[in-house]
Amino acid sequence: MEPTAWADLSLAVSGWGCVRNGRVLLRELSFELGAGQLLVLKGRNGAGKSTLLRSLAGLMPWRAGRLAWAGQTLAPSAAPYQQQLAYLSHQAGMNDALTALENLRFALALQDQAWNAAHVARTLATLGLQDLGARPFGRLSQGQRRRLGLARVVLSDRPLWLLDEPDNALDDEGALCLADMLRAHCAAGGLAVVATHRGLALAEGLASTLDLSNLPTLNTPPEAAC
């Protein structure tokens, strides 16, 4: 990773609003992230964590607000911005019939990322997946699938990580591994928005927290969708 290339990146979101299924989920949401900063999204089930992450990734329309990346205001669906982010949803985005390595190779090809065998082997070893490369993805356990999804995010070498409950199904050792990865990513100047229920094993001060269930504006009755 090249810390210098990521040093002046920032993500600023202001007045963000999302509507899902005719219900206002997020309104007047604002936060700012500088290089090397991490935002933890908390909130009860259905508070809109996944919706926020998906709209930040440009995968679903947002209703209000503006997003600035490295000081430039743009739409989240703009290609130059989308090529800066790595998004991990609840599923790893991998096919059951292909092996772990084939899936990983394809996912990296999708992101126009060159295949560096040594780097891949190192990352898989860190995540404890070194012996599973040739196994079909469908025969991995839930935790192993999650780890492979994380391997994709690390290997994609993108400055902005949008992770939707990355600690789901991970064991204690996996959670520590995730915290290490996030720490290394932030140390290199990367940004991350992470939705989680469990709380990451990170030192105080590294991450700021945004609790979606305590947003004052959401306590007003939901408006009809415009």
Add this chain to the structure above:
Amino acid sequence: MLKAVFVREMRLAQRRPAQALGGLLFFVLVGSLFPLALGPDSALLQQIAPGVVWVAALLALLLGQHQLFEGELADGSLEQWALAATPLWLLVGMKVAAQWLIAAVPLLLAAPVLGWQYGMTADAVGVLLAALALGTPSLSLLAALGAALTLGLRGQLLLALVVLPLSIPILIFGSHAVTQASLGLSAAPALNLLGACLCLALLATPWAIAQALRLALE
């Protein structure tokens, strides 16, 4: 990048051969049932052959197409496709091209056998192959469009309702070309029109499929 999509589709087809070869089996079976049901009247068989072969090919290509993007939607890879560095319409176009090779090329190989079963002349079989080669890519693109539009909905009926009306021109020009050839007339005008349909489909459908997939993701 596009090669990666192609390799992936081929690998998946190779790991699940039943899905890939189901259409071929359907094509051969339907084509063989008509002579059995109609009896050994060779004049009648020759007359209906172009229509039967084309309808069988159309239905064989539609078979199972509703699953085209279902797996990708369920396992989350469609989101990764949408975020990819390559535009979505190119990726989707490549996927349909690979699917055409997997599903339609076996039909092309089996079509002469069906043609001889109906007593078609060698010329007519040649035109049938040319017409299928020009027409099936359009059908594959239309089927993929239908699959993208009906993604997330259960059942195959809606896909057929979307795709079948759109594929009528291809069906008409395709069987017309073969009929002309078996009557000893020139098949060129109908083949030209099939080519024009293919150009139109190539221009419009990949973009439309990509937009439909983005809608399905929301």
